[in-house]
Amino acid sequence: MTEPLIQLRGFTAVDQRSGRVLLEDINLTVYPGEQVLLLGASGAGKSSLLDAIRGVIPHSVPLDISGECLVAGTPVLYNTVAELSAVVGNVPQDPHASITLPLVEDEIALTLENHGVEPSQIGPRVNELLESVGAEHLLQQRTQTLSGGWVQRVATVAALAANPRVVLADEPTSMLDGAGVASVMQVLTELVGSSGALILVEHRLDELADGPGLPDRTVVIDQGKIRADGPTQQVLAEHAEQLEASGVWTPGLQLSQFKQRTVAEAEPLLSARGLSVRPAPTAQQILADVEWDIHAGERIAVMGANGTGKTTLLLALAGLIDVEGSVTGKQPVMVFQNPEHQFLTHSVYDELRFGLVPNDTTEASVQELSAAFGLDHLAKLNPFRLSGGEKRRLSVAAGLLAAKHGSAATVLLADEPTFGLDRAATTTMLKVLADYADTGGAVAIITHDQRITEAWATRRLIVAEGALV
Amino acid sequence: MTPLTIQHPSTMVEPGALTRWNPSIKLMSLFVLSVSLLFVWEPVRPAVLWAVLLIVALTVGKVPPKWLVMAHIPFIAFGFGLFLVNVLTRSEDGVWIGAALAGRTLAIGVASILFLTSTAPVELMRSLNQNLKLPASITFAVLAGYQLLLGLPREWQTIRAAQLMRTGGVERSRNGKPKLTFKEAGRLVFTVLIVTLRRSERIATSLESRGFGLKPRTVYRPIRLRVTDVTLGVAVSALSIAYCWPWM
Structure with a gap:
């Protein structure tokens, strides 16, 4: 048998300060040619496991570790993260954070320069990499001007430019539309080929299953321990209940259908007429002549490819950018994509109550939402210290409370409120939003997730080339 | 805006x-x-x-x-x-x-x-870096920092809009111009700092996991x-x- 590429034996990682066990007695062996899907709820230890393999634990994040972690036969401990990068490539979760240089070409060349690739080979290799994700037209583009989906593709090929044998991908398609998912997955699979190995963390399993296909092997991790490891179909079948219970996304899973409802013929809560947006007086319009009414009780999913102007549309409705045309109705509440941008106080407790009139009614609904979103035990923590999923739930809860306790019912606009949430949290989120729509309000969310739109939305809007379809 | x-x-x-x-x-x-x-x-x-x-x-x-x-x-x-x-x-x-x-x-x-x-x-x-042999770790750190700086005005505006949404709109001075109160400015600076700090941390890790710091480096465009x-x-x-x- 060939030598394993990744081998963890009894690997345990403990955060000494909090005493929290992040990984416990992990035994995992991955051979060349294997592709592994890593499943687990938020905070189960997926990212920690990837960090251990690429050496970030313990080199950059000092944790107490025991047991062994070998990559290509050498202990991770003996190599720096940079040295390991010759073997291990890491596709970043937040692609914006990996861009260092102003030009796309230089950004990808940087990885090759770091690895000492012959200068004459760098140019052709950069072209080849960009072509593989359909981005050859971006060669001379400035990285600052790219939309999320293109940044993700550029960051992906930049991360893997040096042909590492082990590829770790933590939600590599989070910002992509359908076509993007297929092309990035194709690149990942082609890169590892038969001599490399891929470990993939991904929530969008249906799009994977329908398109490029799921990896053959699946590992389930829960509370830092490996609970299952085997052929994907078998693991999914045998552990279906357990996966369901812990709130993990699994392929073929249907979100429970929300009741469709007929919207009463009444005054719309918010109505846009001839709405156009241009970034500068002379620039091309991002949105042109949008006509849109939002009625009480509506649950609207705003969809569309990357960079088509979905966020701009919400900002325009919320009155946060200059527009031509008119928006009439009650001031809506908007929840931004990055929850950190909206935090104003130093504790979860204060954050939920910010700007509300303190009385029994508001207190009751704060308590109710805090419990529904599982924020009760975090009340004293600083919002900036929460995990990604907790931050998102907190920011939506705060937005909802502001919307509920204004002078009259209003529209809640939310930019990707289910981003990065596991299935359990997504279900709760959708239910809470639907409850709000049922009690006289209305909700419009931006999402890339087809499942959510089908199960939850009463209306779907697609933004394409600056217009509603 | x-x-x-x-x-x-x-x-x-x-x-x-x-x-x-x-x-x-x-x-x-x-x-x-x-x-x-x-x-x-x-x-x-x-x-x-x-x-x-x-x-x-x-x-x-x-x-x-x-x-x-x-x-x-x-x-x-x-x-x-x-x-x-x-x-x-x-x-x-x-x-x-x-x-x-x-x-x-x-x-x-x-x-x-x-x-x-x-x-x-x-x-x-x-x-x-190439002609005066200043270490790449310094020159690329400066460049990465410079990229962050270029993104700051946009970040500032987004965070300002996001916070205004929660505080219930802009306060205006007597001549109708939007006013940034002392308290708002404090919150704004705090969030911008934290968000930028996080991002720079991630840039550092990402550079490292792309082999930055290995020797010898080559140079694509001398x-x-x-x-x-x-x-x-x-x-x-x-x-x-x-x-x-x-x-x-």
């Missing part, structure tokens, strides 16, 4: 002959000129030099006149301050020395404007050091020294 942006002066000026001059040599020549001027204690030579540099800026440097005037504001303010202090503290030669110092400020000021408008930051850092670059550098430096030589 029009989007705020930061632009480097080099992106606003048409590239000319000075743009093609090797950035490291250009920087060194600027340094020699500045040091030489330290030995001049009369106002005539700095004034003449200032005039010559202005002509260079408007012709070879292709700096738009309006732009050149605007860029002068800080140097004029500083130079005037120096002049005033000297006039008030030195009774005998205060005017003479003050004028010399003010002239020096203006001359170095125009030389710096010429440098900034003709040198893209990426080219400068690449050149410092910044060449041509004979003309060096000749020009030596000529400018020699001229500067000769011009400022104390007993000339």
